[in-house]
Amino acid sequence: MSNFGPTEALSDPSNASLEQSLKHRFDVIEHRITIEGRTFDLRHPRSADDLISEDEFNRDERLPYWAEVWPSAYVLAQRIAAEGRVESERPKRSLLELGCGCGLAAITAGAFGFETIAVDYYPEALEFAWLNANLNEIPPPTTRVVDWRSYPSDLRDFDLVVAADVLYERDYCRLVAAAFRQSLRPGGLGILTDPQRLKAEAFPEECRRAGLQLSLPQVFGPLSVPGGDAAVRQTVNLFEIRRID
Numbered sequence: 001m002s003n004f005g006p007t008e009a010l011s012d013p014s015n016a017s018l019e020q021s022l023k024h025r026f027d028v029i030e031h032r033i034t035i036e037g038r039t040f041d042l043r044h045p046r047s048a049d050d051l052i053s054e055d056e057f058n059r060d061e062r063l064p065y066w067a068e069v070w071p072s073a074y075v076l077a078q079r080i081a082a083e084g085r086v087e088s089e090r091p092k093r094s095l096l097e098l099g100c101g102c103g104l105a106a107i108t109a110g111a112f113g114f115e116t117i118a119v120d121y122y123p124e125a126l127e128f129a130w131l132n133a134n135l136n137e138i139p140p141p142t143t144r145v146v147d148w149r150s151y152p153s154d155l156r157d158f159d160l161v162v163a164a165d166v167l168y169e170r171d172y173c174r175l176v177a178a179a180f181r182q183s184l185r186p187g188g189l190g191i192l193t194d195p196q197r198l199k200a201e202a203f204p205e206e207c208r209r210a211g212l213q214l215s216l217p218q219v220f221g222p223l224s225v226p227g228g229d230a231a232v233r234q235t236v237n238l239f240e241i242r243r244i245d
Contacts, residue, residue: 025124043102068228073105186243
């Protein structure tokens with residue numbers, strides 16, 4: 001597996017300078033979340049809605065969903081922590097998160113013993129993920145800006161590939177299934193959480209076409225993220241994904 005360096009935006013910043021820069025650009029809030037007995041203090045923008053850019057949406061339908069901690073990310077982080085506990089006697093395993101947002105799942109992976117790479121379409125998301133790892137004294141994930149429409153060929157052979165609430169456009173079902181197929185090693189485990197979005201209904205068929213086996217969903221909720229917006233309550237499906245070789 002290739003080693004990737006931090007993005008240009010994360011070229012060895014101190015916690016203080018990076019946090020100051022993010023607070024200058026965003027209305028940043030603090031959010032405390034406990035996952036499997038480990039409490040994390042997160043920083044992220046107050047509202048994704050405040051960051052919507054009409055120009056960016058018109059260009060490529062880009063929406064800043066990365067800016068909030070959603071129930072699907074909370075469920076994914078809990079599952080990652082459970083995987084880390086169960087496998088604590090094994091050598092450190094590699095984990096790739098597709099669409100890391102502000103980093104809850106990625107830093108949970110780091111806290112529970114995974115060697116983690118976090119990718120996102122937004123460089124700003126990677127800055128928050130990096131900062132949140134450092135603030136919680138967790139080795140920060142390696143970060144990389146990735147567009148699923150031109151998925152890098154060297155993202156391969158991970159023990160775990162995970163994603164939370166990334167199927168909010170119909171075409172993403174095909175792109176995300178292809179990413180799981182390429183990036184999972186034979187025998188590896190994929191985990192995807194989704195809040196029962198209608199546009200995600202095509203995902204099982206796209207997994208089949210990509211040569212992936214998708215489990216029946218485990219269903220959680222309806223639930224909201226502790227310490228977050230209690231009005232956001234979603235029922236979350238968790239799927240396990242494996243390659244068919």
